[in-house]
Amino acid sequence: MFLRRFLPDRFTCALVVTVVLASVLPCRGTAASVFNVITDLAIALLFFLHGAKLSREAVVAGMTHWRLHLTVLASTFVLFPLLGIVLRPLLSPLVTPALYLGVLFLCTLPSTVQSSIAFTSMARGNIPAAICAASASSLLGIFITPLLVGVMLQSHGQGGMSWDAIGAIVLQLLAPFVAGQVAQRWIGAWVQRNRAMLSYVDQGSILLVVYTAFSAAVLQGLWKQTPLPVLGGLLIVNAVLLAVALLVTRYGARALGFNREDEITIVFCGSKKSLASGVPMAKVLFAGHPMGTIVLPIMLFHQIQLMTCAVLARRYAARPVEVRAQREVVEAS
Structure with missing residues (x-):
């Protein structure tokens, strides 16, 4: 049971298989053009379903807790980008410049929705606030992430974001x-009933983007330019970013006077980065860049955050029980 919490889930295994397939059998020529068209359609369908799934009632109901939501948004869109820039002299030597560009892009992404809410629920946090905070982050990320990417590119010496890229977004x-969102009144109930089935659209679109991205990157010599020590360095970079974000959100929430349930929500919503949003956005925003090095940091961060937050959520959930047990021991003595 202890080891099982650290094992990758099926989707992570599928990502690994997709990367291996793209490394052995990369698509090229006409096949690559066909895959790109299919991928674009899958991404459009993905965001259409996200709009149909997002409950306006849940967002409106949770918006009254504005201090919590501003804290989560500040962690997602201010803390992470600052960490990416401030820690660059320390972290960038561990990876290649192309990979660190992917790390900077990771820092601009919105929070996840499903896993943020799931971990908040597991840890007994403020679930309505988590629904609102994660949903708002995902929605605002469509606007904020391209702007932050432009700033990050300038800081990385690669020029700003073009109007063509913003138009593509x-x-x-x-x-x-x-x-x-418009179609929600007609299909929203059906989408909610079939969320498990529709998750395959989310995962399928990500796998398509990963396959096409890594196919192009492999043809450009990705693995020759990314030896094992560099992959180890990328693991350290992602672990440092996540650890700092978890510490700042946890102790920052306490310093701001939030209760335990709100602290849990801030920790799990403010420390996440969305693979589901990040991979499609990368395809649009970084057209012409080596996509494999852009999405590799996101894929690795995704697994690290799931493993770490699973353990942290169990610790949060068990803490009240531990406190009661300690009180019983003190009273018995």
């Missing part, structure tokens, strides 16, 4: 999302 991500 609006057309490929925001427009389907808004269409999903």
Whole structure:
């Protein structure tokens, strides 16, 4: 049971298999063009379904807890980008410049929705606030992430974000999302009933992007440019970013006077980065860049955050029981 919590889930295994497949059998030529079209359609469908799933009632109901939501958004869109820039002299020597560009992109991404809520629930946190905070982060990320990417690119010496890229975000991500919100009154109930089935759309679109991205990167010599020591360095970089974010959100929430349930929500919503949003956004924002090095940090961070937060959520959930047990021992003595 102890070892099982550290084992990768099926989706992570599928990601690994996809990377291996792209490394052995990369798509090229006409096949690559076909896969790119299919991937674009899958991404549009993904954001359409995200719009149809996002409950406006849940968002409105949770918006009254504005201090918590501002704290989560500050962690997601201010703390992480600052860490990426401030820690660059310390962390960038561990990886290649192309990989650290992927790390900077990781720092601009919104929080996850499903896992943030799931871990908050497991740890007995403020679930309605988690639903609102994670949903708001995902929605605002469509606007904020491209702007932050422009700033990050300038800090990395690669120029700002073009209007073409911003237009592509609006057309490929925001427009389907808004269409999903409009269609929610007709298909929202069906989407909620079939969330388990529709999760395959989320995962399938990510796998498609990963396959096409790594196929192109392998053809450009990704693995020759990324030896095992560099992959180890990337693991350290991601672990440092997550550890700092967890510590700042935990003790920052306490310093700001939040109760235990709100602290749990801030920790799990403010320390996450969304693979589901990040991979499609990378395809749009980094057209012309070596995509494999952009999405590799996100994929690795995804697994690290799941493993770490699973253990942390169990510790949060067990703490009240431990406190009661200690009180009983003191009273008995």
